[in-house]
Amino acid sequence: MGIQRAYPDLGKCLYFDLASGTHCVFYELQNKKLNWIWYVNQPEPEVKGASVTMKVSSDMIQNMHEEADKVWIPELVKVIKETKDPFLNFIYDSDPLEKIFWDNVVLVGDAAHPTTPHCLRSTNMSILDAAVLGKCLEKWGAEKVESSLEEYQFNRLPVTSEQVLHARRLGRVKQGLVVPDREPFDPKSATPEDSKEELLQRNTPFFNDVPLLAPASIPTSI
Ligand SMILES: Cc1cc2nc3c(=O)[nH]c(=O)nc-3n(C[C@H](O)[C@H](O)[C@H](O)COP(=O)(O)OP(=O)(O)OC[C@H]3O[C@@H](n4cnc5c(N)ncnc54)[C@H](O)[C@@H]3O)c2cc1C
Known part of the structure; x- marks a missing residue:
């Protein structure tokens, strides 16, 4: 109810919340679930193995919660803190190819x-x-x-x-x-x-x- 109050069009749109040097996107899925992504700038990581999805340690989660308190409104922070097993996904793209x-x-x-x-x-x-x-x-x-x-x-x-x-x-x-x-x-x-x-x-x-x-x-x- 808190997040619905803070973002009244939830369920009808995607919300992009912008802060200095960072942003997040979130939207409602079916069955009253929320999907959220928080984009964080960081040096290019060394990817081991074939997956760009990484589990995160409890220290990293704790750190994210502390950062969230500084950046986002309490309703969004609550959702972030109540999310079980958040994960990290490296984001890459590639220059367009000349041929496909x-x-x-x-x-x-x-x-x-x-x-x-x-x-x-x-x-x-x-x-x-x-x-x-x-x-x-x-x-x-x-x-x-x-x-x-x-x-x-x-x-x-x-x-x-x-x-x-x-x-x-x-x-x-x-x-x-x-x-x-x-x-x-x-x-x-x-x-x-x-x-x-x-x-x-x-x-x-x-x-x-x-x-x-x-x-x-x-x-x-x-
Ligand atoms: C965490 C995450 C969230 C995302 N969220 C969204 C979203 O909300 N909306 C959106 O539009 N897109 C999203 N995407 C992107 C979307 O998943 C991809 O753009 C889409 O899946 C691409 O489809 P594809 O068929 O090209 O590749 P893939 O879905 O990656 O399919 C490639 C398949 O090839 C298989 N494969 C790889 N190598 C081999 C091999 N050597 N031999 C046989 N099979 C092989 C793989 O196992 C895989 O099944 C997200 C991606 C990630 C990682």
């Missing part, structure tokens, strides 16, 4: 465009890859796999590349990090005009209108 197929090998999803989660697009991007790839294979048939893959790449690569770079930039802005063409963002000194457009989720490229196949959808060399 070679002969009859093709990349889809995170393999094609690992992205930071700041635009909340990752799964959506993967599903759209599959949808477009399916349409291209259907259009060209088994005889012309290369044409299918060329058309898939032609349609998806520009879209996902823009989305990856936008997510990277949005994350850096919200975390108060340096971005090339603006002053570091601090919500305490920012004006609504200063930050509104740039931070809105719906300004993610292709947020509402991802073309499944562009009308003139294939380079003429094929």
